[in-house]
Amino acid sequence: MSLQGITYLVVGLTFALYIGIALWARAGSTKEFYVAGGGVHPVLNGMATGADWMSAASFISMAGLIANMGYGGSLFLMGWTGGYVLLAMLLAPYLRKFGKFTVPQFVGDRFYSKGASTVAVICLLAASLTYIIGQMTGVGVAFSRFLGVSNTTGIFIGMGIVFMYAVFGGMKGITYTQVAQYCVLILAYTVPAIFISLQLTGNPLPQLGLGSDMVGSDVALLTKLDQVVTELGFAKYTTNTRLSTLNMFVYTVSLMIGTAGLPHVIVRFFTVPKVKDARASAGWALVFIAILYTTAPAVAAMAQMNLLKTITPGIVAGTVDVTASDAQIKYDDRPEWMKRWEVTGLLKFEDKNGDGRIQYYNDKNKDPKFAAAGWEGNELTVNRDIMVLANPEIAMLPNWVIALVAAGGLAAALSTAAGLLLAISSAISHDLLKEKFMPDLSEKGELLAGKIAMACSILVAGYLGLNPPDFAAGTVAIAFGLAASSIFPALMLGIFSRTMNKEGAIAGMLAGLGVTMLYVFAHKGLFFINGTEFLGLFGGKANFFFGIEPNAFGAIGACVNFAVAFAVKRMFPAPPEEIVALVESVRIPRGSKEIGGAH
């Protein structure tokens, strides 16, 4: 069977599996439909949380970015796992004890004001919408390759499928569907990684393979990679810091506290049976997430190695000099996978010096050897978001593995996009419309408003996904920054400060979100629309705040949030006594009630 045929078959089978499980579980119990994870074993709940969490950014985009960034890419790995430690200790058990369904509800009750909850809804929408833009970018990559169409067409088709998936699914709420999605996703990620690790290092465990010697030599994989990339003018793979140590530090902080502030992740911990379970289930979730996250750096380094091996086999083998005239392959001899990806427009070749060979190197490096060899610039552009999906093709793995990866990428993108859309729709229809503006809204009207909100979000995200502000993982990082600067500090203050009043919390959220959006929009355009950047207002230099890039600014925004909150707090009366009592009761596990039914 052809590759395309097998891909359709595997993707079709996995979707049939999700839908089958959804129907089966739906018939079983209606409560399970609403209370994800209620009465489910913590291990299964951990898998479901993992599927919820690992999106197109983790699955499709992250390893590709690490392949490009080398050591600097570690910030994604540490940032997106370290946040779970914060979540497990600082937020999950207390929010569970509090016993409400959504983040705006907690903020509204703790800060005894509908205004606070409205501001929380705005923060939630800003973070979730940005997150979906990143997902759409990833969905576009997956569909364009899967269907063999251009990236733009891929995004349009993806928009349609995400919409159907989110609107017709309460599927998202069903834990067992997500367990199945986790299994597909993790198999799709680890199976090719094991194959490739075996090919390159002879060690089946990618986590160990990354630290092993190359097959048939006594040179370590990472040493070899360092050597090849430096010969091509790039920075050393294992020490290439992301911009600066300060930037890398701040970026990691931003992703960690953003993780702990993302509404669709927090919600998972509202619904476990006990406070005790809230603590442990974060641990199980991280176990299942770490399986992918510790494999990712191996996938990254090995994909980069295989890419270089394809283009410049002689250099990797060490048999010829970098600038030897026959060191690179001829464009006409390029492998099939390159041709397949050229169709999507995400891989491009331009023969700048007209020698018919592919020169792939860092043309910003002014080493005279490149010019002396007649190289006139880098000729191969590989969109970083395609690396994971292309990886098994580059390594020439069997067709069923390539098909499996496509299915995994789609599962990752769809499950998270659907989860975010549900969070957006409930925030708009319930927390905003019903609670604030139209208290007599019927249940039917609420549902309709939710669906309209979803459709609008998909249109907006899809439109912006056509000209994304960054690669999928980069855009998602911005979303984390927005959550980090607004929601995380508000929750922390709500739990750990007994005296924080509503004025302080509201001012803090607005200041944190505002300053972060300002910095991001100055770099990436007003509401991410191309051409509306206003860096000129700040001297025209990118990363003007101590060289910190916009994706990392959430940590600074969070500091602003805390500072403003404490400053404003002093000017207004302390919170009423019942609120202080509420905070004290939240801190103690005893007396937690099981949450049941719909909200």
Next chain:
Amino acid sequence: MQHDSIGYWKATLALIRNVLIVWFVVSYGFGILLAPMLNNISLGGYPLGFWFAQQGSMYVFVALIFYYAKAMGKLDEKFDVHEE
């Protein structure tokens, strides 16, 4: 009761502080700030700083959460605030 809940909260904060110290040292410490220094040591084919950033910190994170969950369970019992 008042005295007890203050003691419980103090003990909780102390536990959180200790876990956060380890959390900070393995990621920001070994993985970022001290990485250039640690890279002079190798762990198999890994430079050590690079290993902490791309592997080690994550293993420690997992262990930390389970340690915290267990220690909190003990604190709950000790101060008699656990769920029935």
